[in-house]
Amino acid sequence: MEQIFDFDAVRRHRDRAAPRIAHLAPVLSDLAERVLDRLDDTSRRFTTALDFGGRGAIAPALRQRGMSVDSADISALMAARAGGTPLLIESEDFRLEPQRYDLVVAHLSLHWFTDLPGALIQLRRALKPEGLLLASLPALGTLQDLRTALLEAEESLTGGVSPRVSPFPELSDCAGLLQRAGFSLPVADVEEIELLYANPLALLHDLRDAGETNALRARRKTFVPAALFPAALGQMPQRDGRIIARLRMAVLTGWAS
Template sequence: MDQIFDFEAMRKHRDRAAPRLKNIAPVLDELAARLLGRLDDTTQTFTTALDFGGRGAIAPALRARGMQVVSADVSPRLAAQAGGEPLVIASENFGLEGRKFDLIAAHFSLHWINDLPGALIQLRRALNPKGLLLASMPALGTLATLRTALLTAEETLTGAVSPRVSPFPDLRDCAGLLQRAGFALPVADVEDINFLYANPLALLHELRDAGETNAVLARSRKFTPRALFLTALAALPMRADRYEVTLRMAVLTGWSS
């Protein structure tokens, strides 16, 4: 399989974000509440849960619901502070024990994985029979205006372009990925969430603080001139005197058999 993402770079970005995570915690918590709200739609009882990459937004909420929680992350620091029993994921071969969890919640932690179908298969195998997967990830259209602005600014300033925003899956493919991974009753839906910034540099700071710095293998390794970001950010659309970007939050649900 072609490699798109740099796993080691992603791990380092998340590790470095650990002490800054409090800056972005309210956003992660709000998004986690939207994901975990799906639990209110089922009468199933869950006792054991895997928090897969939730960065402190998932494990406390699941423990408040009475579950025993293991918190897995590629970053040892994030795993340790996520709120559950820590488990470090050392590679894209997750090494999860089979049929261990009633519930797996993967909150914005799968979009840097090269083999997404393989990752979903691993998560399904870690579920007990009739276990539930809840996953959130950015879908195609997320940060679309930022992607375009960066490409335009870089071409204007340097005559070349490089990938600076991760490629995201199309929502139409998400339910199909769940089905291919062997999940029953696969469902994928999307919610557009708009963020407004008085200072667009705050967007870049929040992405850094969340551990979402560029980990695309084909990214430029050259020094990025500050003018590139200033030019690109100034070109973002505005609403009510604020710079606007959109997160297309895809929510995936599927059951193990």
């Protein structure tokens, strides 16, 4: 399979983000609660959980619900800050212990893996029979205005374009991905979230501080014109003088057999 993402770059981005992630805690916690609310829809009691890439927003909430939690991340620094027992993921082969957990929560962390179906299969294998996967990831439409603005500004300034925002899956494909990975009762729905920024550059800073900067293998690795990002951000939609960044967060649930 052709590698879309630079795994080492994703790790470096998350390492650099780890010391700065605390200032994003209110946003990350709000997004996490939107996902964890799905736990209230089941009467199943969970005791052993895996927080996969939760950046400090998942493990504490699961521990408050009485669970023992391991926190896995491809960044050792991020895993150490996540709130559970740290577990380092060193490659796209996760090497998770089979049938260890009755709950796996992968919150906004799977979209940097080239083999998304393979990642879901590995998480299913880490679940005990009748265990639950609860996952979230950006769906198509996320940061679409930023993607378009960057492409148009770069073409205008340089005469060419390079990818700067990751590809995201269609919401309609997400339940199918769970089914392909062997989950039963797969469900995918979406949370539509708007974030408003009075300072347009703060959007880029938040993406950096969340470890979400460009890690596409096809990205341009040379310096870009200084005018690129101001020009692109100036084209973003606004409301009451603030730019709008849209997140379409797909929330996936599936049960291990």
